């Protein structure tokens with residue numbers, strides 16, 4: 521049965537090459553829940569969104585670090601993506617589809633919407649000037665897990 | 672609609688379409704768009720992951736194609752990436768073949 525709790529913590533600089541690193545680590549951490557490939561892709565995509573936001577938006581004028589924490593309780597995996605950057609003034613507005621403060625014409629403003637559609641829960645805490653924490657949660661109810669429980 | 676795309680250059684994308692990989696891909700696609708007046712067909716068979724950076728990249732390429740009188744098409748989009756296309760309304764500007 522999947523009752524043993526587990527956790528992990530990672531710190532890395534806010535550099536874009538760490539986006540792939542972070543999502544692969546998160547997927548490997550979650551994989552012990554016997555997720556389907558689709559569920560792992562959901563997790564990878566949501567982690568990619570939150571980590572990319574920390575890299576793109578949090579540190580406009582300086583370098584900084586990103587923290588990725590993971591924990592597993594029963595069939596639920598939780599992640600926290602934290603930065604110590606500029607923070608978000610208006611979280612409700614930031615989470616609206618198509619809202620972006622990105623100065624590049626290449627930002628769609630869909631990051632939070634993607635997180636919400638691929639995870640069960642998305643919670644954002646932010647203090648302007650202090651940083652941002654994004655909490656993502658997903659419960660894995662795949663048939664693989666059922667099989668293990670009955671084995 | 673298949674006819675429209677018949678003489679359009681097709682490019683097979685590969686790997687993960689994220690923020691880190693976006694600039695290099697943007698340069699390649701923009702160079703291709705400058706050569707192909709009718710636009711581009713993007714084949715997604717070998718794209719293993721895409722996030723909102725990919726959505727932004729595609730919107731940008733759509734605009735560039737449109738400015739040159741061309742269009743953007745996609746094919747072989749996986750169910751996961753199809754979900755991203757639908758939630759962002761990309762199919763209203765990029766035709767699925």
Ligand SMILES: Nc1ncnc2c1ncn2[C@@H]1O[C@H](COP(=O)(O)OP(=O)(O)OP(=O)(O)O)[C@@H](O)[C@H]1O
Nearest residue numbers: 573574577578614620621627628629630631632723
């Ligand atoms: N870690 C963060 N620090 C500071 N601001 C943030 C952070 N994450 C998000 N934001 C703000 O929230 C807005 C919306 O984020 P979201 O990911 O939805 O869109 P985006 O990043 O602007 O565009 P996209 O993700 O489509 O490339 C951002 O434009 C930015 O203003």
Ligand SMILES: [Mg+2]
Nearest residue numbers: 569573631723
């Ligand atoms: Mg984003």
